[in-house]
Amino acid sequence: MARPRSFDEKQVLNAVRDQFWDAGYAATSLEDLMRVSGLGKGSLYAAFGDKRQLFLRALHGYTEEIHAELREVLADAPRALDALRALLEPPIDASPGADAGAVTRRGCLMANSAYELGNADPEVLAHAHRTYEKSTALIGDCVARAQREGDLPAGADPVALARALLAAQQGLVFMSRTGLDAEALTATARSLAARLLPDQGQAGSG
Amino acid sequence: MARPRSFDEKQVLNAVRDQFWDAGYAATSLEDLMRVSGLGKGSLYAAFGDKRQLFLRALHGYTEEIHAELREVLADAPRALDALRALLEPPIDASPGADAGAVTRRGCLMANSAYELGNADPEVLAHAHRTYEKSTALIGDCVARAQREGDLPAGADPVALARALLAAQQGLVFMSRTGLDAEALTATARSLAARLLPDQGQAGSG
DNA sequence: GGAGTTCTTGACCGTTCGGTCCACCATATG
DNA sequence: CATATGGTGGACCGAACGGTCAAGAACTCC
Numbered sequence: 423m424a425r426p427r428s429f430d431e432k433q434v435l436n437a438v439r440d441q442f443w444d445a446g447y448a449a450t451s452l453e454d455l456m457r458v459s460g461l462g463k464g465s466l467y468a469a470f471g472d473k474r475q476l477f478l479r480a481l482h483g484y485t486e487e488i489h490a491e492l493r494e495v496l497a498d499a500p501r502a503l504d505a506l507r508a509l510l511e512p513p514i515d516a517s518p519g520a521d522a523g524a525v526t527r528r529g530c531l532m533a534n535s536a537y538e539l540g541n542a543d544p545e546v547l548a549h550a551h552r553t554y555e556k557s558t559a560l561i562g563d564c565v566a567r568a569q570r571e572g573d574l575p576a577g578a579d580p581v582a583l584a585r586a587l588l589a590a591q592q593g594l595v596f597m598s599r600t601g602l603d604a605e606a607l608t609a610t611a612r613s614l615a616a617r618l619l620p621d622q623g624q625a626g627s628g
Numbered sequence: 629m630a631r632p633r634s635f636d637e638k639q640v641l642n643a644v645r646d647q648f649w650d651a652g653y654a655a656t657s658l659e660d661l662m663r664v665s666g667l668g669k670g671s672l673y674a675a676f677g678d679k680r681q682l683f684l685r686a687l688h689g690y691t692e693e694i695h696a697e698l699r700e701v702l703a704d705a706p707r708a709l710d711a712l713r714a715l716l717e718p719p720i721d722a723s724p725g726a727d728a729g730a731v732t733r734r735g736c737l738m739a740n741s742a743y744e745l746g747n748a749d750p751e752v753l754a755h756a757h758r759t760y761e762k763s764t765a766l767i768g769d770c771v772a773r774a775q776r777e778g779d780l781p782a783g784a785d786p787v788a789l790a791r792a793l794l795a796a797q798q799g800l801v802f803m804s805r806t807g808l809d810a811e812a813l814t815a816t817a818r819s820l821a822a823r824l825l826p827d828q829g830q831a832g833s834g
Numbered sequence: 835g836g837a838g839t840t841c842t843t844g845a846c847c848g849t850t851c852g853g854t855c856c857a858c859c860a861t862a863t864g
Numbered sequence: 865c866a867t868a869t870g871g872t873g874g875a876c877c878g879a880a881c882g883g884t885c886a887a888g889a890a891c892t893c894c
Contacts, residue, residue, distance in 0.1 A: 599743070617792065669882090
């Protein structure tokens with residue numbers, strides 16, 4: 423028996439997430455948030471709390487999505503090794519309005535946020551830590567599966583390799599963010615994949 | 629025939645650099661800069677221009693230092709392979725007042741800046757790009773030397789491996805920044821080094 | 835020691851920020 | 865159709881920001 427909301431919470435969170443992703447936290451003003459969400463200040467505050475809380479909501483939604491995708495990629499691949507190799511492909515830009523297949527320049531929202539706010543906001547840092555530990559666990563499981571499937575040497579510690587893969591992937595995203603051209607980025611990705619995930623009994627050479 | 633400056637430009641730039649490094653660009657106010665430099669607003673503006681110019685000065689000084697150190701490390705090592713391995717050690721905190729040997733939590737100023745300002749400030753992004761291209765070249769030379777010394781397979785493209793090493797290093801710094809404990813960080817570094825820079829004819833296993 | 839020049843200091847300014855509040859509105863119920 | 869309930873949006877606020885400026889201090893040269 424009251425006026426219903428005129429907006430979809432999820433749509434607003436997605437729009438807000440893209441804004442934070444493109445511009446960063448500090449460089450995004452409430453006016454920006456009003457513009458991309460189509461809501462007034464009062465509505466934003468009533469629905470989500472202040473700027474920081476809204477940001478955290480968007481960030482949590484982002485990491486959940488990322489993990490869902492990661493879980494899917496790792497589970498769906500017939501061979502675990504292929505899924506792991508997919509992690510080390512040049513990162514693609516999925517932002518609205520990006521050229522299809524173009525390399526990303528806005529990086530990963532979680533990484534951007536950890537870099538921008540890690541020193542000042544322990545909660546963001548802790549969330550980043552949890553996020554990457556979770557990713558490590560998921561990737562580690564996939565490594566173990568690849569070992570069982572005979573595609574990776576059985577002796578190695580799956581978690582150590584998982585961490586190495588994650589670090590390498592973040593490095594790739596970073597290089598992409600600094601404007602490294604697509605060709606060099608592809609070569610770097612191949613070089614990393616060839617060494618971190620070589621075909622059994624064959625050394626990488628690219 | 630005028631009043632001499634009462635401060636040392638280099639000391640001020642170092643203090644300012646540390647402040648930006650610890651807090652980021654946006655989160656550093658002019659008041660912070662006055663505090664760490666010991667100068668008044670007017671002096672800062674007269675000597676260095678506005679906040680952004682002062683930041684760029686500090687950033688350029690930082691990257692020059694980094695490259696000088698990198699050149700030194702790569703040149704001084706009797707064997708090039710050892711120098712390359714040093715790149716993949718867990719990053720140490722060299723900030724004033726840090727525990728000796730502690731892992732860094734403030735990362736690399738250039739990387740932090742590229743992440744925070746890359747979208748908004750093309751000059752920062754371009755500087756990051758130039759910086760990493762230069763690093764790639766230096767590391768590539770060292771890779772070539774390691775190949776000549778017989779410590780790395782001669783067939784591989786030195787630049788591709790250099791890029792892979794650089795990406796891996798940035799990944800390590802990032803993981804460290806998110807608060808990964810020193811033990812896991814060390815294991816990750818070893819894992820990366822074992823795979824990217826294996827002993828000749830021996831596969832890594834950590 | 836006086837003059838000229840540069841450096842230093844802090845008061846001051848306009849702008850923009852995040853955040854609050856309230857008058858107005860749309861809807862559901864009886 | 866009257867009323868109660870919650871949503872909406874913009875006016876408004878204090879604070880903090882980056883930046884300017886003028887007056888005084890410190891120094892060198894003549």
